[in-house]
Amino acid sequence: MSSQVRFTDFKSDKQPTWCPGCGDFGTMNGMMKALANTGNDPDNTFIVAGIGCSGKIGTYMHSYALHGVHGRALPVGIGVKAANPNLEVMVAGGDGDGYSIGAGHFVHAVRRNMDMTYVVMDNRIYGLTKGQFSPTSREDFETSTSPDGTHQAPVNPLALALAAGGTFIAQSFSSDAQRHAQIVQEAIEHPGFGFVNVYSPCVTFNDVDTYDYFRDSLVDLADDEDYDSTDYDQAKEVILDSDKEYQGVIYRDENSVPYNESMGLTENMSEIPDGAPEDAMDLVREFY
Amino acid sequence: MPEDLNWAIGGEAGDGIDSTGKIFAQALSRAGRHVFTSKDFASRIRGGYTAYKVRTSVDRVESVVDRLDILIALTQRTVDENLDELHEGSVIIYDGERTTMQDLEIPEGMIGLDVPLKSLAEDAGGAIMRNVVALGAACAVADFPIENLDESLQKRFGGKGESIVENNKEAARLGREYVRENYDHEFDYELETTDADYVLLNGDEAIGMGAIAAGCRFYSGYPITPATNVMEYLTGRIERYGGAVIQAEDELSAINMALGAARAGARAMTATSGPGIDLMTETFGLVATTETPLVIVDVMRSGPSTGMPTKQEQGDLNMLLYGGHGEIPRFVLAPTTVSECFHKAVEAFNLAEKYQTPVFLAADLALAVTEQTFPPEEFDMDAVEIDRGNVVSEGQIDEWVSESGQFQPHLETEDGISPRTFPGNAGGAHMTTGLEHDALGRRTEDTDVRVDQVDKRNRKVETAIEREDWSPREFGDADSDTLIISWGSNEGAMREAMGFLEEDGVSVRFVSVPYIFPRPDLTDAVEAADEVIVVECNATGQFADLVEHDALTRVKRINKYDGVRFKADELAEDVKRVLGESAEVTA
Numbered sequence A: 001m002s003s004q005v006r007f008t009d010f011k012s013d014k015q016p017t018w019c020p021g022c023g024d025f026g027t028m029n030g031m032m033k034a035l036a037n038t039g040n041d042p043d044n045t046f047i048v049a050g051i052g053c054s055g056k057i058g059t060y061m062h063s064y065a066l067h068g069v070h071g072r073a074l075p076v077g078i079g080v081k082a083a084n085p086n087l088e089v090m091v092a093g094g095d096g097d098g099y100s101i102g103a104g105h106f107v108h109a110v111r112r113n114m115d116m117t118y119v120v121m122d123n124r125i126y127g128l129t130k131g132q133f134s135p136t137s138r139e140d141f142e143t144s145t146s147p148d149g150t151h152q153a154p155v156n157p158l159a160l161a162l163a164a165g166g167t168f169i170a171q172s173f174s175s176d177a178q179r180h181a182q183i184v185q186e187a188i189e190h191p192g193f194g195f196v197n198v199y200s201p202c203v204t205f206n207d208v209d210t211y212d213y214f215r216d217s218l219v220d221l222a223d224d225e226d227y228d229s230t231d232y233d234q235a236k237e238v239i240l241d242s243d244k245e246y247q248g249v250i251y252r253d254e255n256s257v258p259y260n261e262s263m264g265l266t267e268n269m270s271e272i273p274d275g276a277p278e279d280a281m282d283l284v285r286e287f288y
Numbered sequence B: 001m002p003e004d005l006n007w008a009i010g011g012e013a014g015d016g017i018d019s020t021g022k023i024f025a026q027a028l029s030r031a032g033r034h035v036f037t038s039k040d041f042a043s044r045i046r047g048g049y050t051a052y053k054v055r056t057s058v059d060r061v062e063s064v065v066d067r068l069d070i071l072i073a074l075t076q077r078t079v080d081e082n083l084d085e086l087h088e089g090s091v092i093i094y095d096g097e098r099t100t101m102q103d104l105e106i107p108e109g110m111i112g113l114d115v116p117l118k119s120l121a122e123d124a125g126g127a128i129m130r131n132v133v134a135l136g137a138a139c140a141v142a143d144f145p146i147e148n149l150d151e152s153l154q155k156r157f158g159g160k161g162e163s164i165v166e167n168n169k170e171a172a173r174l175g176r177e178y179v180r181e182n183y184d185h186e187f188d189y190e191l192e193t194t195d196a197d198y199v200l201l202n203g204d205e206a207i208g209m210g211a212i213a214a215g216c217r218f219y220s221g222y223p224i225t226p227a228t229n230v231m232e233y234l235t236g237r238i239e240r241y242g243g244a245v246i247q248a249e250d251e252l253s254a255i256n257m258a259l260g261a262a263r264a265g266a267r268a269m270t271a272t273s274g275p276g277i278d279l280m281t282e283t284f285g286l287v288a289t290t291e292t293p294l295v296i297v298d299v300m301r302s303g304p305s306t307g308m309p310t311k312q313e314q315g316d317l318n319m320l321l322y323g324g325h326g327e328i329p330r331f332v333l334a335p336t337t338v339s340e341c342f343h344k345a346v347e348a349f350n351l352a353e354k355y356q357t358p359v360f361l362a363a364d365l366a367l368a369v370t371e372q373t374f375p376p377e378e379f380d381m382d383a384v385e386i387d388r389g390n391v392v393s394e395g396q397i398d399e400w401v402s403e404s405g406q407f408q409p410h411l412e413t414e415d416g417i418s419p420r421t422f423p424g425n426a427g428g429a430h431m432t433t434g435l436e437h438d439a440l441g442r443r444t445e446d447t448d449v450r451v452d453q454v455d456k457r458n459r460k461v462e463t464a465i466e467r468e469d470w471s472p473r474e475f476g477d478a479d480s481d482t483l484i485i486s487w488g489s490n491e492g493a494m495r496e497a498m499g500f501l502e503e504d505g506v507s508v509r510f511v512s513v514p515y516i517f518p519r520p521d522l523t524d525a526v527e528a529a530d531e532v533i534v535v536e537c538n539a540t541g542q543f544a545d546l547v548e549h550d551a552l553t554r555v556k557r558i559n560k561y562d563g564v565r566f567k568a569d570e571l572a573e574d575v576k577r578v579l580g581e582s583a584e585v586t587a
């Protein structure tokens, strides 16, 4: 991969239609930087996007990409990576896409540990459908479909990932540009499923989980000398701490063996012979 | 002796019915005899009636008939369940020492062979071999050389050690000797052997084999009866060719994984049955709109809902033709025989890649679980051709870029087929989306572009109609006034039914249709006939509706939806009944 790739090479010539100030701008810029920094280029990168404001990201970036149906981006990414492990596969979507309709796939993608990166733009609301509560919305969050709160506890995606055997669990904040890019970069470099939940505020529909709120409450684990991201118990404590918001690499399993590796997926499956395989008659003879 | 022998072993699920039946079927096949198997099974693992039936003849057999000549009954229920098929002279082999079988009453005219299966098995080394004792007894009845059974036992138990094989051979011999010594009845049967070489396989296996032959490298699926065998076949085999099988968490995931793999350039497939097809429907449109080549197999079973999971039906046709919101181009193929499962799988991959569309393969339970013998040449690997369609290699990408230098995955071409390049190829980076898009794959709501893209996708179907051969398979008397049409797995039963009909002086023209969409134009054939009957395994006549729609006329229907495939002799009666009725009407 060429070393001259700049992060702007991952930008498409489409102007984003996100609301001015939307957190997704920062999330995307960080992803592009992380991809460039890890030596990837648009031609070896495959981005799968979910449905939602967040899912539009594939349109604004330049790479091989697919924008699928709501909630199913992860399986598409797994298929891409399985068929060509040389590709850098990144899946991106919203909290609704990933933790509601796609929650089943999320848990299984985590435990499958395919070597890919999953970035969730968590704005704790449904943006594209104009402001209904999402699975990460607070219990008392008032929206058009929850006039007096949601009456249900929010999903803790990090806890879900940890319980599912996640090998790389991180959280970042889209407006802390440098840290966010760095964290996504570490997720890409991680051998296995790199999961980053990104606080990516919706300035139009969520006036609770705002930039100010995250800026004020965010604790950066990098500032804590005693924090060891390879320590499962420490990670568990941070993840289950509902009083604070954290950013940084929360958990990293140093012994992670990616699924593609353990399954022996090394070949680019796009190359096949002109006819049946040479020994194909053996397949028939098995039935004697 | 009759030309064919119908044999069955039945008992409770968990009694080893399947493997015993398979041992016998393989022995027959290796002895150069044709075999056609069918299974009665219930949707449970232990308990519940289950049977494995084998029809065998020196000539090719393509269906089941309503007749049973030799039955190994491990339970009373086995006899009860098959009473209709047993006839005068049928032989029932059972173990009278078994407490539940002591009161067995052999129906009038039938021959009961009470063989102490368990005791003899114990003599040979273990009660577990009682089914093999029964096989030996059946060899005595059918006058089938037991040496041919030996090879099958070797194949089945070889992995467990030579002494196990020897014990089983001994068990078979004890069974045979017991019958010879204790019954001096002259049985009607003599299963001669031939030098012919046959392979014995079922439709699910043939689909898997076709997929590998066609270069399929990625399969993802979620287990469901009766499609699971496709996944089980591919697992452990596809890896030899650099491919992979992934068992997904559900069907939504399975089809999306396969879609991802196809985007990455692999020939990819998923298979499921009714309930799973419902879940996959969400993604049909995405596959079609993103113009991703994908083979989707539906091994149909009885619906609706979870219906009768282990029973036959062809009820998903409308689902495959129309499933999914909006309007999407797609191809629907329906293999008509076990070997056609192989050929249609190969064809499906070529169509998918040439036209960049989803291709549905509509198989069904009857095909999936039927094992049938074929000369190996029927699966001619040298004849497999692979056409990947308009794939643009790295060096050619420049020819297909827009003015701004970007690759155009949805370029509007005259034939509707756009260029395709695989990720990793320099200069080809592009996106695609389920949203309506322009030539570059970017979202649009521009009315003109929308219309152009819809037309472009539909144009691929027109192109395919022109370029490919969508002919049906024709049998019987082309000039007959009676036209019988069927699709999918009914071909074998109907072909044999024609033989029965001929005996009664009824000759018919039979058109077996393996292409549901696009499909052959049957208008001329329908117009030329006085009587048109469409035969299918569903209640409402989904294919008959299509024929009526195409030919603008009414047709008669034979519908079977009791969960059991058509039997040749039964079907012949049905045809006569329908023809007779109309004769009355016209008289």
Ligand SMILES: Cc1ncc(C[n+]2csc(CCOP(=O)(O)OP(=O)(O)O)c2C)c(N)n1
Pocket: A051, A052, A053, A054, A055, A070, A093, A094, A095, A096, A097, A098, A121, A123, A125, A126, A127, A128, A129, A134
């Ligand atoms: C099957 C299906 N159901 C519902 C929708 C409508 N829908 C589009 S986006 C969305 C929610 C998106 O929320 P989120 O993932 O949080 O993304 P955001 O827009 O907030 O970035 C929904 C429900 C859909 N497109 N498909």
Ligand code: SF4
Pocket: A017, A018, A019, A021, A022, A023, A024, A053, A054, A123, A127, A128, A201, A202, A203, A204, A205
């Ligand atoms: S609605 Fe919210 S999430 Fe969507 S673009 Fe606007 S600010 Fe961003």
